[in-house]
Amino acid sequence: MKNNVIVNADITKGKINKNIYGHFAEHLGRCIYEGIWVGEDSSIPNTKGIRNDVLAALKNIKVPVLRWPGGCFADEYHWKDGVGPRENRKRMVNTHWGGVVENNHFGTHEFMLLCELLDCEPYICGNVGSGTVQEMSEWVEYMTFEGESPMANWRRENGHDEPWKLKYFGVGNENWGCGGNMRPEYYADLYRRYQTYVRNYGGNKIYKIAGGANVDDYNWTEVLMKNAHWLMDGLSLHYYTIPGDFWLGKGSAIDFPEDEWFITMKKALHMDELITKHSTIMDKYDPDKRIGMIIDEWGTWFDVEPGTNPGFLYQQNTIRDALVAGLHFNIFHNHADRVQMTNIAQTVNVLQAMILTEGEKMILTPTYHVFDMYKVHQDAELLAVDSTFGSYEYNGETLPQVTVSASKNAEGIVHISLCNIDHQNEAVLDLDLRGVIGVDTNVTGTIITSDSMNAHNTFEQPEVVKPATFTGVTVENNKLAIKLPAMSVVTLAVK
Numbered sequence: 001m002k003n004n005v006i007v008n009a010d011i012t013k014g015k016i017n018k019n020i021y022g023h024f025a026e027h028l029g030r031c032i033y034e035g036i037w038v039g040e041d042s043s044i045p046n047t048k049g050i051r052n053d054v055l056a057a058l059k060n061i062k063v064p065v066l067r068w069p070g071g072c073f074a075d076e077y078h079w080k081d082g083v084g085p086r087e088n089r090k091r092m093v094n095t096h097w098g099g100v101v102e103n104n105h106f107g108t109h110e111f112m113l114l115c116e117l118l119d120c121e122p123y124i125c126g127n128v129g130s131g132t133v134q135e136m137s138e139w140v141e142y143m144t145f146e147g148e149s150p151m152a153n154w155r156r157e158n159g160h161d162e163p164w165k166l167k168y169f170g171v172g173n174e175n176w177g178c179g180g181n182m183r184p185e186y187y188a189d190l191y192r193r194y195q196t197y198v199r200n201y202g203g204n205k206i207y208k209i210a211g212g213a214n215v216d217d218y219n220w221t222e223v224l225m226k227n228a229h230w231l232m233d234g235l236s237l238h239y240y241t242i243p244g245d246f247w248l249g250k251g252s253a254i255d256f257p258e259d260e261w262f263i264t265m266k267k268a269l270h271m272d273e274l275i276t277k278h279s280t281i282m283d284k285y286d287p288d289k290r291i292g293m294i295i296d297e298w299g300t301w302f303d304v305e306p307g308t309n310p311g312f313l314y315q316q317n318t319i320r321d322a323l324v325a326g327l328h329f330n331i332f333h334n335h336a337d338r339v340q341m342t343n344i345a346q347t348v349n350v351l352q353a354m355i356l357t358e359g360e361k362m363i364l365t366p367t368y369h370v371f372d373m374y375k376v377h378q379d380a381e382l383l384a385v386d387s388t389f390g391s392y393e394y395n396g397e398t399l400p401q402v403t404v405s406a407s408k409n410a411e412g413i414v415h416i417s418l419c420n421i422d423h424q425n426e427a428v429l430d431l432d433l434r435g436v437i438g439v440d441t442n443v444t445g446t447i448i449t450s451d452s453m454n455a456h457n458t459f460e461q462p463e464v465v466k467p468a469t470f471t472g473v474t475v476e477n478n479k480l481a482i483k484l485p486a487m488s489v490v491t492l493a494v495k
Helices: 052-060 072-076 108-118 133-144 150-157 184-196 218-231 258-285 319-334 366-377
Strands: 003-015 022-024 065-068 121-126 168-171 207-214 234-241 292-300 339-345 355-358 361-364 381-388 391-394 397-400 402-408 414-420 427-434 443-449 473-476 479-484 488-494
Touching: 003 402, 003 414, 022 292, 052 108, 052 355, 052 361, 065 108, 065 168, 065 339, 108 121, 108 133, 121 133, 133 150, 133 184, 168 184, 184 207, 184 218, 207 218, 207 292, 218 234, 218 258, 234 258, 234 339, 258 292, 258 319, 258 391, 258 397, 292 319, 319 339, 319 366, 319 381, 319 402, 319 414, 319 443, 319 488, 366 402, 366 414, 366 443, 366 488, 414 427, 414 479, 443 473, 479 488
Parallel strands: 003 427, 022 065, 022 339, 065 121, 121 168, 168 207, 207 234, 234 292, 292 339
Antiparallel strands: 003 381, 355 361, 381 402, 391 397, 402 414, 414 488, 427 479, 443 488, 473 479
16 A cells, blocks of 8 residues: 655644753663773773764764763762762662672763763753752752852862753652652652752753653653642653563564564554653643653663673664664654653663774664764754555554654755655655645655664674665655655655
8 A cells, every 4th residue: 555645844833852862871781881981091082081983973963962870870879979089989889780880980070071072961860769858959059059069169179160051850760660669659749859959050940850650650640740740840751662571581682583573663653652641641730731751761672682791781783773763753753742852772882772882893873873864853843744654564463654754944954754664565655745846856865774674783894784875756746756665764855
């Protein structure tokens, strides 16, 4: 069946917040240490300890916001252990992730430097699970207070005279689970208390994010919104795409059968239902959509690569991951009225990473390339799209074969992103572009695809999966005839 799409270039539906393209870097496995931080004495080229190749790659995809230090690690992290001379910093055991020693060499100053180098907003997650109100309050004071105070003076002693600008602050993480196994009623009360002391100093205005639900725990959202909605700016949601069973076996990142491809796509598409249902609850208490939905953990989660530390969550990244990323972005775009930030898990060497490193070597993953292709949508105006899609069928189940989103940037360029999730068949589309005149010779495109379901980049073959020029589009009278290969993500630019 042919797929039909109408893109209304003259009907906008609000801005796609660039923070939808946010990232998440936790003290987990080799994400921070080896992935981002190598230390100033490393033979790997670095800027004040931050490796240059990773820095350049992340700058290229215009990372808008970076969440740190966790994750589960955040609710056992005590920030004072990570400031001051590195040789004097307290060593601790990372009990959540691998039982390894955390030397705290990458702390507040190093993280804020990373954000400055990336020209991105820092998003810091505070410790509610094992930390005190005073500890959280003093961290905000240390970072943002410009006058004389014990914390501001200590910041100056540690080498940073001026306060930092800090916009995003999370009051706890997964407090329903690793952040304290709390009931929503209990956490709602704690949130109300803790956020009181996350103060705005000088001209700094903090956007406070409450710890939201796990997957489809709609009661958590109901309780938090009912009891604290007027005290929050954002409410988080966590959902991972896992084809198998979380405890018994999630499935391999590389060696998977056809049915796991289909299941992965089905579970990725479930994000749309989760956003819709959580948004409906939020609408009841926040009809003006002042509070942003912050999906600050999402992505694929597979079994770790054989022979690696199971607590390091290191997995390979295939064309399947690229499709999952594209699907999510199309969903996030189409919920741009409520979804104001998302943070993929995680930036380097962990789960659905942008980048994998091995010593001085670095490779870009298929997911990285989708971020690169989609960055054109950052802060663009969402366009109204009407579509009818054929079915992707497998073993008696069906999914829509194609997903789509479109936007128009400040220069008037229309970008259309399409995903064909079918692992066997191409998708033929008729796309009617309305509200634009004279596009016959001004359509260009980029594609990422593969002939193999498990195609991935390795340190020996780093460019097996990479973007290419898309030639499967013809234009006549503002109508685009498009042929999407199986397993493909395409972004078109119409000038």
